[in-house]
Amino acid sequence: MNSFKEALRKIYLSYLNDNVDHSELNAATQSYKKLLFDWYSNHFSNELDPENLASEYGTAISSLGAASCIEDGYRTRQFIRGISKALDQKLTYKGPIHVVYAGTGPFANLLLPIFQEYAQFDIHYTLVEINPPSFTILKRLMEEFNQSEFEIKLKLADASKLKIPFDERPDIIISETMQAGLRAEPQVAILQNLIPQAKNNAFIIPQNIKLSLGLIAQPKASNLTQQEVVYREYPVFETINFSSTVDSFSSVHTQIQEKDLLINSCLALLTEIRVFEDELIQMNQSGLTVPLKLMDLPDEQATNYSIISRYQLKPKPELIIKMM
Numbered sequence: 001m002n003s004f005k006e007a008l009r010k011i012y013l014s015y016l017n018d019n020v021d022h023s024e025l026n027a028a029t030q031s032y033k034k035l036l037f038d039w040y041s042n043h044f045s046n047e048l049d050p051e052n053l054a055s056e057y058g059t060a061i062s063s064l065g066a067a068s069c070i071e072d073g074y075r076t077r078q079f080i081r082g083i084s085k086a087l088d089q090k091l092t093y094k095g096p097i098h099v100v101y102a103g104t105g106p107f108a109n110l111l112l113p114i115f116q117e118y119a120q121f122d123i124h125y126t127l128v129e130i131n132p133p134s135f136t137i138l139k140r141l142m143e144e145f146n147q148s149e150f151e152i153k154l155k156l157a158d159a160s161k162l163k164i165p166f167d168e169r170p171d172i173i174i175s176e177t178m179q180a181g182l183r184a185e186p187q188v189a190i191l192q193n194l195i196p197q198a199k200n201n202a203f204i205i206p207q208n209i210k211l212s213l214g215l216i217a218q219p220k221a222s223n224l225t226q227q228e229v230v231y232r233e234y235p236v237f238e239t240i241n242f243s244s245t246v247d248s249f250s251s252v253h254t255q256i257q258e259k260d261l262l263i264n265s266c267l268a269l270l271t272e273i274r275v276f277e278d279e280l281i282q283m284n285q286s287g288l289t290v291p292l293k294l295m296d297l298p299d300e301q302a303t304n305y306s307i308i309s310r311y312q313l314k315p316k317p318e319l320i321i322k323m324m
């Protein structure tokens with residue numbers, strides 16, 4: 001484990017470099033992936049499980065899918081930086097810090113390089129994972145990784161229903177259980193359950209996930225070098241507004257005037273993530289923030305568009321969008 005921990009330290013320091021050097025980021029991401037996948041194949045004879053698990057509030061992705069999230073290197077970097085900054089701020093207060101990480105996957109990707117960096121502080125971690133094959137791997141990894149130097153509890157549980165004991169109320173909640181457009185996975189339901197159980201001044205990571213309807217100017221087919229550009233955004237949903245559990249979210253009405261349309265406009269669903277303070281994940285910086293094209297909006301129809309959107313938790317979490 002010593003060489004494993006040394007490798008993790010290098011990866012951590014690389015993610016902490018303020019300058020985004022894409023070849024360095026890529027190298028750190030590849031070595032992080034190799035470290036974990038090699039550890040896995042040295043301890044388990046079967047392949048990582050590829051089956052997703054359906055849960056009440058959305059899909060829990062498979063062990064293979066969750067492990068592979070590391071490959072989204074900019075995302076991983078931004079979370080690791082954001083979590084480190086949040087810990088640094090909390091450590092200026094007295095007393096133990098409670099951290100709940102909901103949806104760890106098999107390797108707790110977003111905290112694994114952080115544990116040893118904060119080993120001298122009184123931090124209690126609770127790692128929650130719903131998918132049994134991922135939990136089995138996580139347990140084995142932690143048995144080997146944590147030789148009693150860290151306070152880590154593991155829970156095989158649904159984080160959208162988990163009850164946290166009062167004396168373990170979190171100072172920091174971490175969850176990345178999402179896809180672009182907050183589709184399919186249970187991020188929203190997990191935040192809705194955990195935020196009301198956190199301390200008043202707790203940090204939620206990501207601090208905000210914003211969904212917007214966006215007007216995209218599409219390049220003409222003949223000019224393939226031209227990039228698509230979002231030229232207008234209409235925010236429709238933000239997780240920062242969560243304070244208590246509600247079963248249904250209110251509808252948002254968006255009006256698009258004919259004068260706002262360019263030739264070749266298209267309507268898209270945009271996702272932007274504020275991980276923590278200035279650690280952002282903006283459009284196309286990660287698989288989580290790719291624009292999802294909804295429809296072409298031809299301007300020659302000489303019409304205004306009226307759109308109603310509403311986030312739905314069940315049966316399948318997603319933003320429902322209706323043209324009126």
Ligand SMILES: C[S@@+](CC[C@H](N)C(=O)[O-])C[C@H]1O[C@@H](n2cnc3c(N)ncnc32)[C@H](O)[C@@H]1O
Pocket residue numbers: 055059060061062065066067069070102103104105106108109110128129130131134157158159160176177178186190
């Ligand atoms: C997108 S993966 C992220 C893995 C890792 N945290 C990362 O960011 O690289 C989401 C993980 O959350 C788990 N998960 C999904 N729904 C959950 C729930 N309701 N409670 C606990 N874990 C959940 C999935 O099984 C999966 O391992």
